[in-house]
Amino acid sequence: MTLDEPAQDPTRTLVLEAFADTIIPGEKRFPGDRAVAGAAAGGGAVAAGAIELLEHPAGGLADALTTLVYSLDEHAREYATARDLELDESVPAFVALSFEHRTALVDQLTQPDHPEKQMWVGLALFSNMAFDSAAHLSTPAALAAGHPGLHTIGYRLPDEDGLWRFPSFSYGRRLADLHPDTTTTGSPA
Template structure:
């Protein structure tokens, strides 16, 4: 017998975490983590703060997250029925799907022929954004906390004054000669 059914907010969080983990997989946060499938090592979108980013009013999605959760779980239930998959009713339907099936469902939802494609691609973009940019955090703070995405990408730490400077070029080599009208400060004339 499973654990009690999660309440509405926990249900939503678990569902959205499972979606974000499908987009940028990470390792389980604990042995009993159901939302994060553990399909990868290191931190993924969930550990990078995907839910925090989605709940930020600036995304324009924060008031729609309940609707996303409900729609995703309806799609997951239909997918499970279609494929003869039993679902553990102690967790949301999308969370109950094995990782490979989560991936197949997300591929279908974001596929060019799906009528809701734009909605699911938008949600996926925010999962990527949490990992790739830590958009919900100040970059210096995210780096100091060991943000998994910025760390994985090798994002350079700021100087002692909190500013980024690239005295040896950001790519480690000069890519082009400066424009002849560029001043010593790097500004155009």
């Protein structure tokens, strides 16, 4: 892989998917899935749209992804060499690592004293955001499509009119009286 490969390169996508799956694992999408290791039941970060979020221009990482993938693969080769692991050359080095070795490598890269920690923590945060907030999608659309993360964390569906109402208080009691100038939409006058 070179630094100037296009954003739609399938090799690049495999590495990003493998990284996202390492952060929030999910089940394999098909029997020969190499990027998603199948370390957990249900959909993980990949099924939640981690790649779409990473590629979104508003996130600020899209332009750096090819470089991050190249660097991650280099780290994977060094990791494998240091442990005398034989990598399958038909897939990128990080993808060729077992889930346990991917996890160990990501742990190393995100340690407080690692000089590249900020890059890898940023990539991990985007994988988490895709899963636990569907930041790249409209919340009602994500819920309607069965977004795995929102359903896993128990995000409830809106009422039939598309609005969320909460008939019971989260603390079990009302914390304050409604301001007399509050409108029917909940806004202050």
